[in-house]
Amino acid sequence: MTLLLLIGVFWLARTGARLTGAGAGESRGVVLIDSGHGGSDPGKIGIHQEKEKDINLQIANRLKKQLEKNGVQVYMTRETDTDLSDGTGGNSKVQDLKRRCELVRELQPDCVLSIHQNSYPEEAIHGAQVFYYEDSVEGKKLAEILQRHLVEGLDKTNHRQAKGNKTYYMLKKTEATLVIVECGFLSNDREASLLTDEKYQKKVAKAICSGTLEYLDSLTEKSKGSAES
Template identity: 50%
Template structure:
């Protein structure tokens, strides 16, 4: 499967070609075969020599929804609404970069039946079913954070404690969030052994906490369309960098003898 993210170490190679043959010629050549895609005000690198087959499958999970609002911000904003807005922007970024995107939800709805007595459990089980049923290369679950300390702020990416591929994906996304959204963000990726989705999803997965709704300033930013787009672009870039550097993700996962922890539900923390 061709890569939808250009390897970072190919940049020096392109520079050498540019010096030898002229940057205009090289850019024209790359555009002709689909290496570069313009996304807003920046170039996003993609590797799409074969447009029909150059696709990774990415599941975007917009946390909460329906009767479950998620965190409620200090100004009354619902986490579920911000999650969905950012998820839709992320979908655009990845689809423009030749990735097949599967959304767990596309409206304000939970993934449960009205007859379910435990809607939260039913909702989470359905999300896992979607994630595991499509053999995804990457799963990204979008969430917002909250804390008793109103000064807490900054995006943070979580991954399953036993997943090396999840750790690598988390590192790429944390890096691009810091670079493109908040250079002063000192938060680091964090392993977690209890989150239900991380424990029960077999694909490489991360949970992205995009910011703190308990911080008034950050809560307001997270409700702004342009800021949501910036966050989504940063997450998308991290995903593309990971895919570009990990090579054939499915094959690597098969060779790893199952590094993902698919433990049962006991002790699970809903997220």
């Protein structure tokens, strides 16, 4: 029931914005920000005991503000330290992921940004990286744009590239233009410290925001071209 109410509120708000767009200025696009993990699921635990779920939400909230300042209509899968499951039974993680995917299908945003943090057994490994569904042309386009902005905005020595994937649940269970943004490695001493720093989180959010805006603007140009032809 809670999920249905959330979907109803999101849908009405989105529809209302479209109806009033002519008078208040049209939205630059619709984006769903998915802050990974939450509640009883901490996600990765960093080298300094950082919890991924907390960093995900902090960056997601900063990203939301920046996108909204640039005329984007933003929705969030979560805004507090919780998840979308009922919190009971042994399948709460699966239920949480399924409900996130349901929101994606119901909202039909222009793109979905799923915010996460990475980890690896070797501490030296570092660098932001964006994943997309391997067969998604638009997903690849968005991921490559975001990867470029993350490298330019955070670490120009980062040689990681956007990477296709067919195993991540949300990538394979939705048809939306959805990317997994791994903002850095919590297993790396320096990067883990940076990811908990407010100024650095703002830099991460700024890089993701600028890349998202570039992608949304390309959709607008594409629509204009189709209308004129």
